[in-house]
Amino acid sequence: MSYGPPVYDPTGSGPGWTPYNTTYLQAPLDWWEPGQNAWQLTAGTLVALQSIPGLVVLYAGWMKHKWSINSAFMAFYAFASVLICWVLWAYRMGFGSQMLPFVGYPNIAVDINYQLSQSTLPAAGLAQNFPHATMVYFQFVFAAITVVLIAGSYLGRMNFAAWMIFVPLWITFSYSIGAFSIWGGGFLYQMGVIDYSGGYVIHLSSGTAGFVGAWWIGPRLDIDRIDAKPSNITLMLVGAGILWTGWNGFNGGDPYSASPDAGVAVLNTNICTAMSLITWVTMDQIFFKRPSVIGAIQGMITGLVAITPAAGVVAGWGAILLGIGSGTVPWITMNVFGRTEAMRKVDDTLEVFHTHFVGAIVGGFGTGLWATAEGCSAFGITNPGGAIAGNGKQVWLQIVGALFIIGWNVVWTSLIMIFIKYVCRVPLRMSDEQLEVGDYAIHGEEPYTFAHYNRSLLPGGGHNQHHNKSGEYHEAGDSEKGSNSNPSEILHGKDPHERGQEIGAPAGMQDPRMEIKED
Numbered sequence: 001m002s003y004g005p006p007v008y009d010p011t012g013s014g015p016g017w018t019p020y021n022t023t024y025l026q027a028p029l030d031w032w033e034p035g036q037n038a039w040q041l042t043a044g045t046l047v048a049l050q051s052i053p054g055l056v057v058l059y060a061g062w063m064k065h066k067w068s069i070n071s072a073f074m075a076f077y078a079f080a081s082v083l084i085c086w087v088l089w090a091y092r093m094g095f096g097s098q099m100l101p102f103v104g105y106p107n108i109a110v111d112i113n114y115q116l117s118q119s120t121l122p123a124a125g126l127a128q129n130f131p132h133a134t135m136v137y138f139q140f141v142f143a144a145i146t147v148v149l150i151a152g153s154y155l156g157r158m159n160f161a162a163w164m165i166f167v168p169l170w171i172t173f174s175y176s177i178g179a180f181s182i183w184g185g186g187f188l189y190q191m192g193v194i195d196y197s198g199g200y201v202i203h204l205s206s207g208t209a210g211f212v213g214a215w216w217i218g219p220r221l222d223i224d225r226i227d228a229k230p231s232n233i234t235l236m237l238v239g240a241g242i243l244w245t246g247w248n249g250f251n252g253g254d255p256y257s258a259s260p261d262a263g264v265a266v267l268n269t270n271i272c273t274a275m276s277l278i279t280w281v282t283m284d285q286i287f288f289k290r291p292s293v294i295g296a297i298q299g300m301i302t303g304l305v306a307i308t309p310a311a312g313v314v315a316g317w318g319a320i321l322l323g324i325g326s327g328t329v330p331w332i333t334m335n336v337f338g339r340t341e342a343m344r345k346v347d348d349t350l351e352v353f354h355t356h357f358v359g360a361i362v363g364g365f366g367t368g369l370w371a372t373a374e375g376c377s378a379f380g381i382t383n384p385g386g387a388i389a390g391n392g393k394q395v396w397l398q399i400v401g402a403l404f405i406i407g408w409n410v411v412w413t414s415l416i417m418i419f420i421k422y423v424c425r426v427p428l429r430m431s432d433e434q435l436e437v438g439d440y441a442i443h444g445e446e447p448y449t450f451a452h453y454n455r456s457l458l459p460g461g462g463h464n465q466h467h468n469k470s471g472e473y474h475e476a477g478d479s480e481k482g483s484n485s486n487p488s489e490i491l492h493g494k495d496p497h498e499r500g501q502e503i504g505a506p507a508g509m510q511d512p513r514m515e516i517k518e519d
Contacts, residue, residue, distance in 0.1 A: 006280065031118040037130035039258040044138040049242055051079050051145045055152075058239025060447065062294075062350060063155055064224065065231035066438030068447035071155045073408025074163055075148040081167045082144040090134050090143070090171050094179035101187040103180050109136045119256075123185025139255060141176055146202045152350035153210030156220045157435055158444060162428045165420050170209065174412045178405055192383050193401035194371060194394065196265065197254040199309025199363045200405045207357025208409035211348055216417035217428045219347035221435045224394050231447070233293055240297045244273060247304050251311035261378040265312035268319035276303025277321050279327025283482045287335070298334070298355055302326040305359030309398075310367040313375035313385075322366045330358040365400050367394035493501040 040292040052075070089106040096104035104123060109115070115133035121125065128135060147167055154163070178201045179184045182193055195201055219225065230236060252266040280299025281291045306326035307319055314322070334354040337343060346353075371386035371394060385392040420426050433443040 001283055007326070020271040030114045031127065031129055032131075033129035036128070036257050037134055039262075040128075040134050040138055040253060042320055043249035043253025044134070044141050046246045047138075047145065047253070048069045048079075049245035050250065051141070051148045052076060053470050054239050054242035054246055055145070055148050056239070056299075057235050058224050058243065059152065059155060059350075061232040061235030061239060062230050064228060066440075067156050067224075067446055068231050069439040069445055070160070070442050071151075074151045074158070074160070076154065077164070078147045078151060078167050079144045081148075081164070081277075082147055082171055083140055085168045085171050086140045086143055086255055090176045091139060093172070093176035094143075095135070095139060095184045098180075098185060101181075102177050102326075103186070104176075104184060121183075121185055123180070124183075124189060125185070130256075137214075139179070142202060142250075143171055143179070145173055146198075146206050147171065149202070149206040149352060149356060150210045150213065153214045153348045153352040154217055155349040156224055157347075157429050158217050159427050159430050162217075162420050162426050165424060165426060166213075166416060169416045169419070170413065173416065174209065175201075175410055177408060177412075181404065182401065188401050188404060189361060190383075191397060191400070192394070193397050194313060194367050194376070194381070194383060195309045195364070195401065196313060196379065199305065199307045199360045199367070200252045200401055203305045203308060203356040204360035204364070204402060205409050206408050207355070207360060209413040210352040211346060211357065212410055212413040213417060214348045214422075215346045216414065220349065221432065222437070225347065231292065236297060237293070240300055244270075244300055244304065247273070250304075251308060255312060255379060259378070261312040261375070261380075264375065264378065268311050268314060268316060271316055271319040272307035272323040272326070273300055273303035275323025276306065276327040277301065279324055280331055283328065283331045296352070299327050299331070300363075301355045302330045302359040306363035306366065309360070309363045310371065312379050313367065313371040313381075313383075315370075315372055315375065318366070318370035318372070318388075321370060322363060325362045325366060326359050329362050331356045333358050359489050361402060364398045365395065368398035373448065410480060 056072045056075045059075055060068040063071040087109045089108065091109045092107035093099075093104050096107055099105045109132065115136070116131055119128040119130055119132045119135035147170060150170070151158075151163070181188045182195045182201050183189065193200070244258045247269050248266045252262045254265065277296050277299040277339065280302070281296050284292045284295045290465045303323050303326045306322045310318065310322060334351055338351065338354060348354075367386060369387045371383065371389065371391075373385035373389045376383045376385055383394060384391045417428060421428050430442070440446055
């Protein structure tokens with residue numbers, strides 16, 4: 001297919017010319033629909049906001065304060081790294097012309113003629129009423145958030161240099177394969193697997209890669225696993241709110257038009273998420289006798305994940321059923337199965353396995369059960385619905401799709417980790433010394449710059465001052481100055497006279513986090 005740019009006439013005097021933003025496009029441009037383009041760009045921007053700042057601030061608040069910067073920056077960096085890979089080769093692997101049944105030919109998406117031409121998915125035989133540039137950006141934000149979600153399993157110990165290598169390799173050898181196979185016209189697309197907006201391509205793959213990668217990297221320090229209370233739950237709610245509302249673009253943009261089915265997808269997304277959150281909080285109330293805010297956020301996430309493969313093909317009652325499933329099944333795996341000795345051997349920092357892997361299985365299986373013929377038709381696919389519509393075969397197709405995504409990610413995530421560790425000779429895990437310190441050891445920066453956390457800003461570097469229970473700083477007496485074994489040590493983020501007293505730390509355990517000797 002050849003791509004030619006629109007012809008411009010600065011005078012606007014030619015016959016059939018239509019005014020457009022101070023220039024004039026040659027008529028007819030019969031594929032061009034400004035409203036569809038506007039919605040697609042809006043939906044893509046909503047998804048981008050889910051990563052930056054949504055997951056950035058969610059991770060910063062969820063992790064203990066000594067890991068706030070590193071956790072947020074892993075997400076921030078991944079967003080930028082994925083974009084460059086995407087436009088140079090990965091987009092065309094996922095949505096271009098078929099090279100193999102599971103991947104397209106790698107090619108650039110930065111040629112101006114290509115960017116201005118009509119968006120097409122050649123292997124799927126589809127075209128959209130907006131340019132390739134819009135489609136490239138829209139699909140990029142999905143690729144980016146997938147890697148950001150994987151980071152949730154690795155937080156608190158992955159070597160940042162290893163992360164910099166991991167991101168482009170995983171996008172190339174894992175994400176693009178899943179995207180082409182299910183969305184781009186590959187073999188699972190041809191078989192009829194339904195994944196409306198990424199339950200498999202995004203969430204099942206990130207849950208699998210997160211869990212497998214966490215095994216390869218190894219665990220956090222014991223003290224960080226015992227004392228893992230969030231640094232800012234209020235900030236978590238801000239990030240969670242951005243994630244929830246941004247999902248309107250996540251699912252509402254996947255019909256590739258501002259269609260009636262886009263409205264169905266948006267409404268069902270919110271129904272399922274609300275039901276899942278309520279169910280999760282109810283489970284917490286019944287079994288733990290208290291409603292947990294962190295639990296509510298987990299329930300919100302599992303609801304968003306479960307509705308994603310089904311959003312526009314199920315009815316509202318199907319969204320409610322999926323919400324009940326996503327509020328109970330992942331809750332059980334997290335709070336029962338997740339506490340077993342076998343599961344504890346893998347340090348999945350933010351429980352991505354339960355929220356995304358298990359949530360995606362619930363959603364994918366539920367899609368096979370409750371997809372409606374009317375919803376499939378409105379979405380533009382030929383599937384005659386799911387089991388509820390008399391098409392029990394759809395359940396088995398969903399299982400086949402899930403098994404492929406799981407198997408591919410187990411193998412390729414492992415191969416990538418092996419390559420980084422043994423070929424590149426880059427450690428996957430930070431050293432114990434770095435892990436004891438956290439952000440300051442990795443980035444030379446701390447998350448909070450007011451005096452309580454950054455004692456170097458105090459007169460005299462903060463060595464001879466401490467604060468009382470009212471938060472006031474004063475000079476320490478001679479006996480206090482001698483109370484530390486090494487008076488030149490600075491404990492960042494904690495009163496040195498209150499070590500080991502954080503909630504969850506065993507009595508008498510010294511907090512080893514931030515003792516940095518002066519040069």
